[in-house]
Amino acid sequence: MKEGIHPNYREVCFVDLSNGFQFVTRSCAPTKETIKMDDGRELPLFKLETTSETHPFYTGTQKSVDSLGGRVEKFRNKFARVGLKK
Template structure:
């Protein structure tokens, strides 16, 4: 391999701010903060708003969004009292 073209990977601790879940992986991300791990290591710290521990897609708590037809019907019902029909709008 060529010298000087590969990034310098190091172990970094990522923390989910919503539940405190921590995981360590290798990354090149620049950080200003560090955290002391349970095993005594001091690692760079990256704070995240959501991770696979809290994201609805991964946790299975994702809500089903109404189908397009349901949204259109809600819109029509909401604005039906204005009396706009297709002929006057065109």
């Protein structure tokens, strides 16, 4: 393998800002802040807006947007009464 072309992987703490869920994994994500963990380690901190703990798809709270028909059908129903002028 070539030297100097691989990213610098290190342990990084990811935090979900909406509920405070934290997980540690190896990453090369750029960070500016650090966090002190319960076990005494100080790790780089990466803040996330949503994770699998809060995303509707993973939590089962996702609502189906297309439950009453497709977009084309909605368009046709909306503009059916307008008709074409001759």
